[in-house]
Amino acid sequence: MELEPEEDEKPGSPAQMLAKRAKKARKQYGGTGLALRALGTKLGFPHSYLARVESGEQLPSLALAETMDDFYETDGLFTDLLALTLAVSAETPKWGHKVLEAEKRAGRIQTFNSSVVPGLLQTEAYTTALYTESMPGKDAENITLQVAKRAHRRAVLDSAVPPLYWAIMDEAALRRPVGGAAVMADQIRHILKMTETKSNVQVQVLPFSRGVHPLLGGSLSLLTLRDGATFAYVESFASGVSVESPADVLELATLLDIARSKALDSGESVSLFREYLKEYEDAE
Structure with a gap:
């Protein structure tokens, strides 16, 4: 045509x-x-x-x-x-280019986020609301591009040989109503569906009741490529850095292990997700 x-x-x-x-x-x-x-x-x-x-x-x-x-x-x-x-679209910060490429070649992705739902678990509506509120001054087309890029990143979890994706999220990400009750309810349903239907996706919640942990206020990802090489990616506010030194990666991996040890197990996390889901559904 x-x-x-x-x-x-x-x-x-x-x-x-x-x-x-x-x-x-x-x-x-x-x-x-x-x-x-x-x-x-x-x-x-x-x-x-x-x-x-x-x-x-x-x-x-x-x-x-x-x-x-x-x-x-x-x-x-x-x-x-x-x-x-x-x-x-040139909005991806330079410090994030490596992690975006590594996601496509990773055999395992471990991530912790202290304030929002981890990126590869976000629904489109959640991502849109998040970018709209957190990118003041950006026009609608720019935000649309960022949402699309995030959506295409999520495709790695549906690839022929997907990586093991192990996410830990602070309870603050569930408590903060990004986009309102309906968006949050749909977001939680999506996470539950991912954990129920994809054996390569594991999600744990670190609840408020477990107190402080070493990763407050930022996010950390550990990406292990299929050849065994591992690097870390640390992000906070409007900056981020890739970490490749074995000693530094080991130190960050230890911090992630401590946070994971404080998190709820899979079954307990599902129960907490369902509690928040009911709360948001009742608020719709």
Whole structure:
């Protein structure tokens, strides 16, 4: 399917081009076009999701981009635009580039976060609310890019050979209502589903009742690659650093072990998740 540009169409960012082309493809389909609900039925995606993609409020997932290319016979247009959109986004801090690459090659990822839900466990709505509140001055398109990048990072847990993902989160991440009660309820349901359906995902909660621990106020990730090499990544506020010295990695691993020893076991963590889930559901 050839998508002819309109006479008044002006060049924009890759994200804007993707949204415009998605809308144009639907309106030109079959010569008469399709309604969003009809398109949603044909593609197997909610029409509300497609509407957000066409308006530029949300980027399509890779699965949707590939489905659109197949349906419209656009020879990879939408997957290419999606890849370009993510590639030109330069918001990932330099200190985070290594960890993003290592996640794809890791055999084991251990992480602790003291204030929010760990990134690879976040739902899209939670990530959106988190970025909207924590990135003052950023426009909607910029936030959309960050949410999409986080979503694509999560794909590592669904890969053919996924890493063991062992997350410890402070109870503060459950108590803080990012995005409101409905978003939090959905976020907790997502974590429970991940732990119930994926044997490679383990999640523990470090409750307030266990007192202080050595990782208050920041986050720590230990990534072990499939060749056995391990490095640490420490992040706090608006800075972060990769740590590769064996002695320093060992020291940080010890701190993570101490935090893990204070955390609830898997069954106890599930019980606490369900307590918070009921609380947020009652507040909806």
